[in-house]
Each structure stands twice: as structure tokens, then as C-alpha cells.
Amino acid sequence: MYQPVLAPLAESLPLSALAALLPLLTIFFMLGVLRTKAHWAALASVAVAIAVAVAGYDMPAGLALLSASQGAVFGLFPIMWIVFAAIWVYQLTVASGRFEDLRKAFQLISDDPRVQAIIIAFCFGGLLEALAGFGAPVAITGVMLMALGFGPLRAATTVLVANTAPVAFGAIAIPIITAGTLTKIPYEEIGAYVGRQTPVLALFVPLLLVFLVDGRRGVRQTWPVALVAGGAFAAAQFASANFISVELTDIIASLVALTAVVLFLRVWQPSGGAEAFAKLGTEGDETSTAGGSAGPVRGSGPGGRVGTLDPRTDIEATREDITAGRVAMALVPYLIIIAVFSVAKLWEPAKLFLAGQDTKIEWPGLHGHVLTVTGKVSTATVYTFPWLSSPGTMLLVAGILVALIYRISPAVAARELVAVAVKLRWAFLTVASVLALAYVMNLSGQTITVGAWIAGTGAAFAFLAPILGWLGTAVTGSDTSANALFATMQQAAATKIGLDPTLMVAANTSGGVVGKMISPQNLTIAATAVGLVGKEHLLFRKVFRWSLLMLLGLCLLVYLQSNVLAWTLS
Numbered sequence: 001m002y003q004p005v006l007a008p009l010a011e012s013l014p015l016s017a018l019a020a021l022l023p024l025l026t027i028f029f030m031l032g033v034l035r036t037k038a039h040w041a042a043l044a045s046v047a048v049a050i051a052v053a054v055a056g057y058d059m060p061a062g063l064a065l066l067s068a069s070q071g072a073v074f075g076l077f078p079i080m081w082i083v084f085a086a087i088w089v090y091q092l093t094v095a096s097g098r099f100e101d102l103r104k105a106f107q108l109i110s111d112d113p114r115v116q117a118i119i120i121a122f123c124f125g126g127l128l129e130a131l132a133g134f135g136a137p138v139a140i141t142g143v144m145l146m147a148l149g150f151g152p153l154r155a156a157t158t159v160l161v162a163n164t165a166p167v168a169f170g171a172i173a174i175p176i177i178t179a180g181t182l183t184k185i186p187y188e189e190i191g192a193y194v195g196r197q198t199p200v201l202a203l204f205v206p207l208l209l210v211f212l213v214d215g216r217r218g219v220r221q222t223w224p225v226a227l228v229a230g231g232a233f234a235a236a237q238f239a240s241a242n243f244i245s246v247e248l249t250d251i252i253a254s255l256v257a258l259t260a261v262v263l264f265l266r267v268w269q270p271s272g273g274a275e276a277f278a279k280l281g282t283e284g285d286e287t288s289t290a291g292g293s294a295g296p297v298r299g300s301g302p303g304g305r306v307g308t309l310d311p312r313t314d315i316e317a318t319r320e321d322i323t324a325g326r327v328a329m330a331l332v333p334y335l336i337i338i339a340v341f342s343v344a345k346l347w348e349p350a351k352l353f354l355a356g357q358d359t360k361i362e363w364p365g366l367h368g369h370v371l372t373v374t375g376k377v378s379t380a381t382v383y384t385f386p387w388l389s390s391p392g393t394m395l396l397v398a399g400i401l402v403a404l405i406y407r408i409s410p411a412v413a414a415r416e417l418v419a420v421a422v423k424l425r426w427a428f429l430t431v432a433s434v435l436a437l438a439y440v441m442n443l444s445g446q447t448i449t450v451g452a453w454i455a456g457t458g459a460a461f462a463f464l465a466p467i468l469g470w471l472g473t474a475v476t477g478s479d480t481s482a483n484a485l486f487a488t489m490q491q492a493a494a495t496k497i498g499l500d501p502t503l504m505v506a507a508n509t510s511g512g513v514v515g516k517m518i519s520p521q522n523l524t525i526a527a528t529a530v531g532l533v534g535k536e537h538l539l540f541r542k543v544f545r546w547s548l549l550m551l552l553g554l555c556l557l558v559y560l561q562s563n564v565l566a567w568t569l570s
Contacts, residue, residue: 003371004445006452008057017453019056020446023049023437024475027520031540038524038536039426042433049437053444064440066366070383071439072432075521077385079135079477080431081392083525084424086136089399090143091416093333096406101330103147104322110265112273113148113280114210114222118229120144121162122206123258124334126233129166130250131341135477135525136391138163142529149280150213152530157542158212160517160526164550165202165233167479167513168194169241169249171391172345175479175512176246179487179505188246193506195241195249196568198513199234200557201550202253206230208546214276222270225261232260247346333402340398341391354389361385370443380442380484426533430524431477438476447472451486455493462562465490465504466511466554470547477521479512499562503569507558514550517543 007013023045030041046068053059053067093099106116121141128137138159145155168175169191176194180187206226210218219226236256240249343350360382362368367381387393403413441447450471454464468490472482487505494504516522523536532538561569 001369001371002059002063003375004057004059004373004443004448006373006445006449008445008449013449013453013456016056016449019052020441020449022052023441023446024471027434027437028518028540031520031523031537032544035537037426037534038520038527039430039433041537042430042437042520046433046437046440049440049444049446052446053440057444057446059444063366063369064444066363067370067439067443068436070363070366070381071436073383074439075432075435076428078390078392079435079521080424080428081390082395083135083139083392083427083431083528084420085392085395085399086139087143087424087529088417088420089333089337089395089402090140091420092399092402092406092408092413093330095412095416096408098330098332098406099147101322101326102144105327105330106144106148108322108327109262110269110273111277112222112270113150113277114213114218114273115225115261115265115270116148117145117150117158117162117209117213118206118226119258119261120148121159121209122229122233123254123261125159125162126166126250126254126257127338129163129170130172130248130254131338131345131391135522136395137166138522138526139529142526146530149277151280152532153538153542154213154280156526156530156532156539158209160522160539160543161212161546162205162209163516163522164513165198165205165237166250166254167473167516168198168509169237169246169253170479173247173249175483175509178480179483179509182484182487183491183501183505185491185502185505189502190506190509191246191249192242193502193569194509195238195246196561197506197510197554197557199238200553201510201513202234202237203227203230206233214272214279217272218276221272224268225264225270228264229257229261233257329406332405333398336398336401336405337395340394340401344389344394355386357388359385359387366443373445373448378443380439423533424528427524427528430536431521434475434477434520434524438481441475447475447486448489451489455489458497461493461497462499462504462507463555463559465494465507466551466558469508469511469513470515470551472508473512473515474519477516477519479509479516482512482515483509500566500569503558503561507554510554510558511551514547514554518547 007016009016009019026048027041027045030036030044050064053064054061106119109119110116125137125141128140142155142159145158173191176191177187179190206229207219207223210222210226233253236253237249240252344354345351363381363383368377370378370381372378451468454468455461457464468486469482472486473479486508490504490508491501494501518540523539527533527536527539
């Protein structure tokens with residue numbers, strides 16, 4: 001039996017926390033400074049985590065390796081299973097030739113790429129996050145922006161930053177429900193608090209997106225529609241989280257924001273769209289000289305041009321032959337995805353049936369041999385195999401329906417499936433390694449040490465609380481996992497200090513949403529989707545500062561809500 005302790009190194013919590021941070025510092029240093037490929041950085045961090053667990057925490061080497069193996073399997077299924085299926089669905093639309101029609105459909109709303117970034121990355125991406133999560137929105141919206149003429153680095157950066165505000169309520173509010181289950185705080189109360197934090201982010205994210213697409217000029221020319229999108233999303237997220245349904249929050253917010261943008265564009269249009277469109281093909285980024293893949297996953301689309309389109313394409317010409325029927329057919333895959341996920345997640349009989357098919361596996365050699373810090377047998381050593389309830393399986397079902405409706409032959413569908421698997425091979429390794437890292441850190445006690453160290457800061461804890469969620473999501477790629485790691489610790493620390501426990505648990509959730517964009521898991525998903533495999537370090541360097549800036553804003557907001565702005569929570 002192995003039981004971790006909070007301060008294994010000389011009984012010093014700061015020294016132990018520094019040692020526990022070494023795996024994270026390793027992966028961030030290799031990505032951000034050495035510009036190492038993500039799979040090598042992830043593998044190195046796993047090795048460091050195992051070394052710290054064995055040498056610093058006295059965890060038996062066998063248990064450390066078994067912890068890594070369980071995490072790796074979890075990274076492959078369900079995490080990468082979701083991404084694999086999502087990209088396959090996209091490839092089917094390419095193979096059918098319908099993706100070109102989808103591009104035209106979005107141009108019917110606006111031919112301005114800055115507005116398209118808001119519609120696709122923010123509104124549509126938020127809807128996908130609400131239904132699927134776990135990287136699917138980044139994968140799907142990334143290739144959609146590429147098809148509209150965005151350069152790979154700009155497309156990936158845009159979707160990573162956009163995938164923030166919806167994350168807390170993603171996958172039908174699973175992060176919040178998980179926090180409520182662990183802390184015994186009603187998840188509706190946690191959701192209501194989060195609904196008074198993340199809308200502040202949502203208000204500004206569209207402005208940041210147009211800045212990423214077209215710089216200061218883009219903000220000057222498109223700020224009205226960006227504020228409409230952000231304001232509508234924020235207001236709807238607040239209203240749903242507090243008064244309607246925590247589970248439906250992102251679905252409602254995304255649809256309200258999309259509707260608001262469409263209606264607003266009927267009475268107002270931004271200037272400078274043509275110049276911004278021309279800029280997309282000349283982003284001047286480092287992708288041409290940094291090695292790695294040269295394009296997104298490819299299939300067999302019209303004209304032999306797949307996954308990306310010429311940014312100089314005459315927009316007016318592309319709009320001449322589009323019909324309502326073709327637009328409807330182009331939207332079929334996403335309507336099917338929404339329908340499948342709505343039935344599976346919102347219809348209680350289906351939800352219970354699917355969850356009932358999950359297979360729980362007590363990890364051989366590990367389960368029953370690891371205790372928590374409090375001395376209880378760890379339940380984290382039970383692996384759940386959600387073979388039917390996984391969003392990846394639902395996406396697979398959606399893909400099969402798409403193939404049938406589009407009359408794609410089994411041979412073509414299978415060929416695209418194999419092509420995606422080959423393209424994702426390094427992503428499989430990266431994500432498996434990142435989750436192996438997370439499991440070693442969790443079961444050995446390294447994450448608890450870091451959390452306890454931050455929690456020991458007294459009154460300053462209110463300011464620092466979101467950092468725990470940020471760290472947890474950065475490591476695991478999942479706000480749900482971040483809450484599983486730190487929600488109970490946030491609750492206990494808040495109670496001890498005299499702060500509102502619900503506020504601190506909500507802060508953990510909100511902090512996690514801005515950590516997702518720097519997670520190696522999400523970086524790899526984005527890089528793979530747009531054809532930048534091996535260049536994850538470029539994405540990391542692009543989004544890291546925005547992640548820190550948003551985190552700082554959340555820290556300040558939570559601190560103010562703990563005292564002078566406490567009335568906003570009543």
C-alpha cells in the first residue's frame with residue numbers, strides 16, 4: 001500500500017511543491033523555450049514525474065509505471081477517440097464535396113474573415129463544446145477556418161483562444177457536475193457562481209479573436225459585432241446558469257450569440273473585409289520553416305483541393321450557385337451531431353442506458369494499492385471504459401449517418417478513417433503521454449502538494465484559487481479533471497480560511513477554462529487538425545500570454561468577489 005504525504009522532502013511544503021512542479025516546468029520549458037515537438041516534451045515530463053514520484057515521494061516504481069499506463073489508456077480512450085471521430089466526420093464532408101458548400105454557407109452570413117472567426121470559432125465552437133468537449137471543437141472549427149482561407153497558425157491560435165468561455169459548461173456541464181459530486185455542494189449553486197465569472201471572459205473573447213485575425217485594425221473595424229457576440233453570449237450564459245439550466249447553458253448561449261450576430265449583420269456591416277481576407281494567405285508565420293506536416297488531414301475533395309482553399313478565391317463567384325438545398329445538405333453533419341448529442345445527453349432514458357453500458361476496470365496491480373492523503377483507498381485507480389456513452393462513439397455514429405446521407409461508399413469512408421489514424425499517430429502518443437503525466441502526478445501526491453502549498457497563502461488564496469484550476473487543466477487538458485483534482489481542496493482551504501467554499505470551487509472551474517488553451521493535449525489536437533504536427537511549440541508561444549492575461553483577470557475578479565464585490569454573488 002502506498003500513501004502519499006503532502007511534504008515528503010525534509011517535511012518542507014515549499015520545497016516539496018517545487019519538486020512536484022518539475023514535470024510541468026519540464027514540458028512548458030521544452031515547448032516554449034527549446035521548441036521541442038510535443039510528444040518528446042510530453043514523454044520527457046512523464047519521465048521526470050516518475051522520477052519525482054519514486055525518488056521524492058517514495059512511491060514504488062511499479063506503481064508509478066502502472067499509474068502512467070492507466071493515464072495513457074485514458075488518453076487514448078476516450079480522449080483521442082473523440083478527436084479521431086471528430087476529424088473523420090470532417091473528412092467525410094470533404095470527400096463528399098459538401099465542405100465547399102459549407103464554406104459558402106458561412107459566407108452568406110458574412111464574407112469578412114474576422115466575423116467568420118467569431119461565428120465559427122466562438123459561436124459554433126461553443127455549441128460543439130456544449131455537446132462534445134474534450135478537443136472536438138478545436139479539431140472541427142480549426143479545419144473549418146482553414147477551409148475558409150486562414151493560415152494554419154492563425155486558424156489554430158484562433159480556435160484555441162475561442163475555446164475558453166464555454167469550457168466550464170462543456171459536455172453538458174460535466175466539469176461543474178463533477179465538482180458538485182465531489183464537494184457535495186449542489187452543482188446548481190456552483191454553476192450559478194461560475195455563471196457570474198466566465199461571462200466576463202465571454203464578453204471580451206470575440207474582440208480578442210478579431211485582434212488575432214487582423215490586429216488593431218480588425219478591432220477598430222469590427223468591434224460592434226464582436227461586442228454583440230460577446231455580450232449576447234455573456235448575458236445568455238449568466239441567465240441560463242442562474243435561472244434556466246446549468247446543463248443547457250452553453251447550448252443556449254451559443255445559439256443566442258449566433259442569432260444576435262446574424263440579426264446584427266442585417267443592419268450593420270464592417271469595413272475592411274477584403275483587406276483582412278487578403279491578409280490571411282500572407283500571415284508570415286514560422287510554419288514554413290519549422291518542420292513538421294504541411295497541411296491538414298486530407299481526403300479527396302472537389303478539384304483535388306482538400307482541407308484548404310485559395311484565400312484569393314473570388315467570394316462573389318462562390319456565392320452565385322449556392323442554393324438553400326445545398327446549404328441544408330452542407331449543414332447535415334453538424335445538425336446530425338447536435339441531434340445525436342441532444343438525444344444522448346438530454347433525453348434521460350437514453351442517457352441512463354448509455355451510461356449503464358460503461359465498463360469499470362480495476363486497474364490490475366494498481367487498484368487497492370494506492371491510498372489518498374487522508375488514508376482512504378483511491379478510487380482513481382478504477383478505469384471507466386465508456387465504449388458506448390463516449391462522445392467519440394456518438395461522433396462515430398454521426399459519421400456513419402453522414403456517410404449514408406451523402407452516399408459515400410464504405411471503401412471511401414474506410415480510406416478516410418485510415419488516413420485520419422495515420423495523421424493522428426503522433427497526437428496519440430502526445431495525449432497518451434500527457435495523461436500518463438497527470439495520473440503519475442495525481443496518484444503519487446504531487447498535485448496535492450502543489451495545491452496545498454497554494455492553499456496555505458491565507459487571505460491571498462482568494463486571488464490564487466483560479467491558478468489551481470488553470471494548472472490542473474493545463475496538465476490534463478480537461479476542466480473536469482482539474483475539478484477532480486482540486487475541487488475538494490478548494491472547499492477545505494476556503495472553509496479553513498473563512499472564505500465562501502462555493503466561490504473557491506467555482507474559481508477552480510473558471511480558472512481551468514483559460515488553462516485549456518496551453519494544455520499539450522489541446523495544442524496537439526489543434527496542431528494536428530490544421531497540419532502543424534510537430535509545431536505545437538509555435539502554438540504554445542502564441543497563446544501562452546493570452547492564457548496568463550485571462551488568468552490574471554479571473555484572479556482579480558475572484559478576489560474582488562470574495563470581499564468588495566460579494567454582492568454580485570447574492
